[in-house]
Amino acid sequence: MYKRHVTxxxxxxxxxxxxxxxxxxQHLISGAKSIxxxxxxxxxxxxxxxxITVSESEIEVGFFGGSFxxxxxKQQLEYLTEVKPFIDKGIVxxxxxxxxPDYISESNLHLxxxxxxxxxxxxxxxxxxxxxxxxxxxxxxxxxxxxxRLIKSFGFDLGLQMMIGLPGDNPTKSIATAKKIAELKADNxxxxxxxxxxxxxxxxxxxxxxxxxxxxxxxxxxxxxxxxVFDDAQVKILRVGLHPSKDLQLGxxxxxxxxxxxxxxxxxxxxxxxxxxxxxxxxxQSNLIVSVSKKQFNFAIGFKSKNKKQLEDHFKSVKFIIDxxxxxxxxxxxxx
Numbered sequence: 380m381y382k383r384h385v386t387x388x389x390x391x392x393x394x395x396x397x398x399x400x401x402x403x404x405q406h407l408i409s410g411a412k413s414i415x416x417x418x419x420x421x422x423x424x425x426x427x428x429x430x431i432t433v434s435e436s437e438i439e440v441g442f443f444g445g446s447f448x449x450x451x452x453k454q455q456l457e458y459l460t461e462v463k464p465f466i467d468k469g470i471v472x473x474x475x476x477x478x479x480p481d482y483i484s485e486s487n488l489h490l491x492x493x494x495x496x497x498x499x500x501x502x503x504x505x506x507x508x509x510x511x512x513x514x515x516x517x518x519x520x521x522x523x524x525x526x527x528r529l530i531k532s533f534g535f536d537l538g539l540q541m542m543i544g545l546p547g548d549n550p551t552k553s554i555a556t557a558k559k560i561a562e563l564k565a566d567n568x569x570x571x572x573x574x575x576x577x578x579x580x581x582x583x584x585x586x587x588x589x590x591x592x593x594x595x596x597x598x599x600x601x602x603x604x605x606x607x608v609f610d611d612a613q614v615k616i617l618r619v620g621l622h623p624s625k626d627l628q629l630g631x632x633x634x635x636x637x638x639x640x641x642x643x644x645x646x647x648x649x650x651x652x653x654x655x656x657x658x659x660x661x662x663x664q665s666n667l668i669v670s671v672s673k674k675q676f677n678f679a680i681g682f683k684s685k686n687k688k689q690l691e692d693h694f695k696s697v698k699f700i701i702d703x704x705x706x707x708x709x710x711x712x713x714x715x
Contacts, residue, residue, distance in 0.1 A: 382437045386475065387427040389420055389458075391445035401515050401580040402545070402573055417454075420461040424471070433470055439497070440465075441475040448478040448487040459494040466495050473497035477540075481518040483526035488533045498566070499530050500538030505545055506556040513547040515580075520559075527563040538617070539565040543601050544573035544593040544635065546584070550601045557605045561612035568609060569618040572598045574635035582633055595644075598636035602645040603652075610707060619645060646678035649708070651686050657712055661693035668698050668713040672705040679710065 391414055415423070424440060431438065440462050447455065465471040475498040476491065483501070491499065503523045505511055511519060523539070530537050539560045543553045560568055575585045575592050584590035593601075602619060609616050620641030638644060657667070667690060671679045680687045680699050690697045705711075 382435055385427075385431055385436045385438045386441045387424055387438065387471075388441050388443050389415060389423050390443055391415065391447065391450070391458075401513075401584070402542075402576065417457040417461050420458055424462070424465060428470065438471045439473045439475050440471055441477070443477050445477075446479045446482050447476040448482040448484075448491075452490065455490065456494070459491075459496070463495065475500065475538075477502065477538075479518060480522040480526040483529055485529070488529065488535070492533055492535070496535070498536040498538055500540060500567075500569075501526055501530075503539045503556075503560065504542045505548060505552065506541075506559040507548070507552045510545050510547040510552060514545050524563065527565070531564055536566040537564065538567045538569070539563065540569045540571065542571045542573055543605070544598065546581075546590055548573075550604065553601055554604055554608065557608040561608060561614055565614050567615040567617050570602065570605060570616065571618075571621060572602075572636045572641070574621060574637050575633040577631045577633055585634055592635040595636040595638060598641070599645050599648055602641075603648055606645060606649060616642075618642070640682060643678065643682045646675075647681040647685055650675075650679045650681060651689070653708070653710070654686060654690060657690070658693050662714070663693065663695060665694055665714045666696045666698075667694040668700060668715075669710060670700050670702040670705065670712070671710045672707065673701045673703060675708055675710075676701055 420440075428438075442458060447458075450458075459474065462471060462474055466473070474494070474496045476496055477500040480501045480503060483499075488499075501523060504514065504516060506520050506523060508520050527537055527539065541553075541556050541560060542548075543550075557568075572593060573581075575581050575590070581590060585592060606616065606619075620639075621637060654669075657669075669679065669690075676699065681689075687697055687699065702711075
């Protein structure tokens, strides 16, 4: 039986971060205001479990928003130990943590391996040293490469997060970063456009005209080039764009390509390009049936049915159906 994958997020905002990157305020991005006590871990898990059909779900607990492996060992163990009873009962299957590339060592990994951690996400953000330096990340491309190889050698699933639109970045560098993430055998990734957030150093640069935020159109144009890189390399894209926290929506957002349905917008444009060949062969008297995979069904129809409406301008009728034999973005059409 197919089981839905569910991640229960526990935010440890900026915990153990050695300094703040120029774009960052995890309290505002995540909506979390304080460091959770170990008791809060259980409360959060139980709260989410009350909304989940456990028998139909594969559940993991994720510690996000800080540098988990930089937390004192005692506190790491306290957090991980609070999850263990749920794993022992078979309710939760694994743990995911996020951390910095320069906070990975063999001793870190031994600890995580023996405490039910399955996936380690690294905030790589860019694999261009100039971009990393300007963004005050405090680590290098080599740190990401070394940490990634070590994580994979221990048998963990590897996640590599990236950002586009950072100071010094451009589409060519972003594509190179995506290709490098694929080369490093990442199992999954998250792609975050750079957003100017109130109170950050990036806001100062923006206000003084020293940083230009990407427009939504520029963002979509770049993401259209990145997603196929990950699709072709079978790197699972977990998220595109920031989670729309209440703080971002109530004044923390200053500038940049923030949209609650960003991935759908991008995938819509990718499918729109695919359908161009159909439009060129259009017959206004024909009925068009488009078969796609279940996972791509909504993307193919498009955000607010954009693609379907465009096809309807060229055909007598348009219908989308699911073919469970199709994979990824494969599709076929039938005309009558």
